[in-house]
Structures are given as C-alpha cells and as structure tokens.
Amino acid sequence: MSRVFTRLYHPNNLEHALPKIIKPLTYGTDSVQFKVLSNALNKHVPQYGFNERAIVQSLNELGMGSSYLSVLGSSNSPSFFNVSPSVLELVKFHLVSKRNQLITDLPLDSDKPLPDLKTLFLQRLKLNEHVAPHLSQLLSIMSVPGEFLASTALSELHKLTDDMIFYSNEQDHNDFAWYSKRIALSTAYVSSELFMAQDKSHNFQETMEFAQSKLNKVSQLGSMYNNTEEYLWFTLLSSINLAKSQITRG
Template sequence: MSKRMMLNRCLNAGLKTTTRLPQLSKLSLIRFYHPISTEYDNSEALLEPLEYKMDSVQSKILSHCIKEKVPHYGFTEKALVSSINDLGYDSTMLSIIGSPNSPSIFHSSPAVMELLKYNLVTKRYNLITAELREGLVNKQDIPSLETLLIQRLKMDKQLGPKALKSLMGQLSIPSQLLMEVALPELFRLSDDIIYFSKEKDHTDMAWYTKRLGLSLTYVTSKLFMTQDKSVDYEDTIEFAKWKLNKVMNLGDYYNNVEEYAWYTVMTSFNLIKSQISKY
C-alpha cells in the first residue's frame, strides 16, 4: 500500500497522523538561546523576520532605495517611489512592499515601515560573515566586541545626517514598529555581536546584563551619531569606544541606567518632534 493511500485511510478514520517534517524546517522556527549555524542556513534566501527572499522584487526595491535614495530623501515614501520608478516597476509595488505592516498614526506608510525593518535586519545579518557563522576562522581572527560594534555603526555612515535623523526619529516613536521590530532587532544584534566576538559568554544573570549594556551602548552611540558633525563620524567612533569600555569593562551596568535614560529621552523627544512636525 502506498504512503498516500495509508495517509488517506488515517484521515478518513479520524486518526492523528505523525507525518515527519524535515529537521531543518523545525529548527528554522526556533530562536535559540545562543546563535547557532542552523539559524543561518540558506540565509541568503530568507532573512527572518523579513517575509520575502533576497532575490524578490521587494528586496531589490528596498535595497536600491537604501543605497541610492535614502541618503537624499531619508526614510520616506518619496524615496521608495523614486526607486520604484528607477527600476521600472509599477507604482502599485508600494502597497505590496508595505503589505506585512499595519499603518499607525505616526507611520502613515506601511511601506516606509518595511524600509526601516529591511535596513535593520539586512545590516544585522551582513555584520556577521559566513566564515564566522560557520566557525571557519582561527581563534586569533575572531573579532573583538568593540570591532563588531564599530563595524555596525559604520554601516550607517552612507545614509547621511538627514537619513540618520529620520531613522532614529521614527524608531523612537512609541508604536507597533518599535515594540515588534526595533527592540527585538536591537536585542538580536547585541546577542549576535557578543556571541560571535571574543567576549566571554555567560548563561546566568550576566547574560542579560551584558546584552543590556551593549544595547544601551549601541543606541546611545547611534543617537550621538545623529548630532555628530565631525569628519567621517570620528567623534561617534570615539564616543562608542569610551561608552563600551565604561559599561562593559568597568562593570558599570546599573550606574549608567539613569544617565542613559535621561539622555535617550531628551534626544528622542527632539527627534520625535521633528518627525511629528512633518505630518
């Protein structure tokens, strides 16, 4: 009797089937306690939590937009429309790009929300090389925590001052995007940076405090970056190094919470005001 016939008999009899799923498909649904190589299998095809492959039309438009249009127009619908026109697609692509998101009061365009998500997710994946993910590098070639943090900050240099303010301003607004995309991506980034660096890892309370310290350092450095007028963001790089050393190496996890909170609230408030004034 064929497997198909046996399955049909079970269904007709109201019995539960125990069809096995491939092991990889099970693993792909799980976010492990620590990053492991199976999370990144076939990562060029689909970068979770994005819902489309990297060779899709959506990805081509978003990638082109970030490289060519965002530095001029910021993270706006105008930037997306310009990319769609340049690539020769129909204007209806704007609604397709934004289809996974629900509009909110301050993010009037779901497509812009997807552009912000695409920027965060793809740069997090691109930060970690394939050799690092597969453990194919020598111990002496494993990057330091500081190196990976600085590399991630430098990834946004090409965006320019206008786009950086647009990015941080929109991510600072209390919204579904902040809770469901920005914060989870921030914690995934911190987790990956620590795991794939030379930094000693932990499995107790230090696991949380270390990732919190790195997350605070990264966000504070990005906010500093929006105000930085130095050549090639040199002041931001020095600030990030100083802040990382203070928080991670000196064990100053908790003493900086009040300082960080006040700095973040004031800077975010100014960025939010600039965003609200546009609507």
C-alpha cells in the same frame, strides 16, 4: 577544523542568515521586494531619508509603479504617527540587512580568531555612514509606541547586540547578566547612532571616539546590572527619548 558555535538561551541558530531569506524578512534576496528596498536604501535614502519618496524613486528607477508600495509593506500595521507600512518595511530591511552584513565576512568556518566586541561595534556604526544624516529620523520611527516597536525595533536591536557579543571574543555569561549586558550594549549603540546623526567630523571620527567611550562604560558596569529584563527595556526606551529631546533642543 571548523569552529562549532552554540548560543545560550536560544534553541538553535536558524534565526540567523539563511542562503535565500534573511529572517525576519519574509522574502528572499532574489525577490522584487528585496531589489526595491535594497536599491532604495543604497541610492535614495541617503538623499531623501527613510520615507516613501525614497521608495518611490527606487520603484521608478526599476520601472515599477508607486502602487507597489502597498505590497512592500503588507506585513506591517501603520504607526500612530502616520508612518506608512512601506516605510516601516524599509526600516526593517535596513536593520536586518545591516545586521546580516556585519557577520558575513567573519571567519566562522575556520580557526582564525574572532574580532573583539569593539571592532564589531564600530564596524556596525560604519555601515550607517551613508545614511548618517537620517539616523535621528530612523530612531524616531523605531521608538514610536506600537506593534512595530515591540515586534521589530526592539527585537532587531536585541538581536544586533546579541550577535555582536556572540560573534566576538567577548566573554559571555549564562545568567541574568546575559540580558542586562545586551541591554547596556543596546543603549550604547543607540546613543552612538544619535551622536553620529549630528557628527560633522572627518570619517565620523568623533562618533568612533564617543562609541568607544560608551563601550568602556559598558565593560565597567560589572555586577551593577539589574536583573529585571522588562525594567531594562524601559530604561533603553527612556534613553532613546531623552537623547532625542536633547538633540531637538540643541
């Protein structure tokens, strides 16, 4: 018997992975954009980081000219700090594709038990291993004030934590704790990514231990949640900037 899923505070499940288009991407998995960005993320971002050089290397490898950069990022506005639309699209592609990959192999069409929240949390971190040295750069791009932050970075982070709770065996709530629980998890995830960016331990063992300690704190929050979603978003952004400044000073 197939498992039936319902998601609180959402009108339907169409926001999740579709056979050809992974929303909010606007192109399908068989498109040129998908091939270029996937190739860049897998082969060139680990070496060059999240920048135009990684995309140009991918274009050259696929026999395409650098003029295609403008097409790749056509749906994005340039950021205040000279992050090009094509690089913003690369960041969006990373966020969306890894979020989708996290749930691809889950037993959603069977009665097999779902994993716990810790398992999904750590699995998502492990999907960053090949770009770990560039995670601080990634988060810097995501946290620049502007349209991309509001429409993509925060939205994707929220969807990721929503998915990790929804597709795990975590107990959920249908009140304001629904929001604050996800914000607390988002903050734990961002902190873990920043830790991972400077982790030199074997197989990122120290990152996994750090992440588990953060998750334990999230589970201990209980009724200490705030009820104002806007304030919690502000708290999340403050946590990102504080962690970034600590890394810079270190």
